Amino acid sequence: MAEKADLILNMGPQHPSTHGVLRLILELKGEKIIGADAVIGYVHRGVEKLAEHRKYMQILPVFDRVDYVSSNSNELGFVLAVEKLLGIEDKIPERAQYLRVIMAELTRISSHLIWLGTHALELGAMSVFLYAFREREKILDLFEEIAGGRLHTGYMRIGGVAYDATEKFLNELNEFLEFFPSKIDEYETLLTENRIWKSRTVGVGVIDKETAINWGITGPALRATGCDYDVRKYYPYCVYDKLNFEVPVYHNGDVYDRYRVRMFEMRESVKIIKQCLEKMPEGPVKLEDPTIVLPPKEEVYNTMVGLIHHFELVIHGIKPPEGEVYAAVEGPRGELGYYIVSDGSDKPYRLRIRPPSFINIAIMPELLKNHYVADVIAIVGSLDPLMGEVDR
């Protein structure tokens, strides 16, 4: 770099606005950034290595903790990849497919709410944080009702989902869907036309479409640049091809548009869940195949066959054929892909997660250049990195 920096500023890793442990080294010339570098890896746990040493069924809880605010999407991506590997993706009961979509969309809303709350808090709008977390709490209650867990639900299973929806869950979900759109209006009243909010976000951190695609950016950050790529529309999984929803696209590619995309997405998610509740058929929620799905507990305790199936599956695990697959879902942060290489044994030979946050924030050192220090927070926040997923 020809220009010499006046000051090198170390931001993070413990900094409230870096969404975890992201460390940025900023080279400053006055208030302007002339060079930046990101240091990551503070919460690297070696998830991919762990997965190579576990049976397919045992891996699931590990992935809950990769992106710890949207565990359902992580699980969904993984079970879809394993099902593709096994060649059973068409045999999954329809009710389970709908329940998966409901959970994935609720997760998207809750993840966007965390993002909205913290992002607004960082930019000085204190009250939005409290509002957003109030509604998020309701979603966590719903998770608790159907899956037992609030953050790490462990709800998806290879071959279906763990539990059927209870009456109470459906009632509470309906109630939530009734009042939630009015809450989005509330957030928007606070922010969308707010002059301070707009002056902090409009025209800041602009990424154009070609650059975004070249850097492999996906999710809301890509859709704010005018590209309509969304895994749910391009390569529909579960029952997304039967549902009617819009993918929001804005064209400026700045922080403000990334905000608008996410707000729009929350409204669409509500629409998707409503349709799911209407269309969801009755029926089983798990595949009936003793080589893939554990039998119900009553059978294990009361019948010989159930006990044998349970024993076989726990001891020998699921054995997919040799081969390799890539399956992706649209997580709240972008395309979340799983690439599994199988050697025919009960453990994956290699499992690679394509982490959306990691790839989305790679552009940051370039993007931060020529911005002011105060804009760093807006830009980092708007890309919505989740360090658990960046470092894995």
Added chain:
Amino acid sequence: MQYVNRELVEKLKERFKDGIEKVEEFRKEVSITVKKDILVEFMKFLKDSPDFGMDMLVDVTAVDYPEHTPRIQVVYHLRSLTKRHNLRVKCWAENEEIPSVVDIWKTAEWTERETYEMFGVKFTGRKLRKILLPQRYPYFPLRKDFPLEGYEEPCEVWDWE
């Protein structure tokens, strides 16, 4: 997920002939293994040819096969957003070196750094630093011979840059 069709694969075979070592199809996913010396040319062709239009590099990773020489296979996932098709390109890293594709797709910037630190594959033609691990960490953890529990390390590996 939709992958490139047979005609396009035939076209590639015609153009690159011996450069293509293997074409596999499993669960409708197409993987092409190419020789190292044509890798960059092959990737450029995939990006610029209107038939393929691979404008997005989805991911770069690697798989370790200790019994095979060379042992590391680098895997690229490519996608065309206009044609909506995908392709997996694989390449054996002879002498644990492979040319970088960062000039073609910027996605490789961080993903290649990660592949380097995890597998020890050197991507030539670019600046390469570790990204998740400490710079002086001497092992490559995703190789099969690295134990799950790791090695006990002296504190010197922690460099606070």
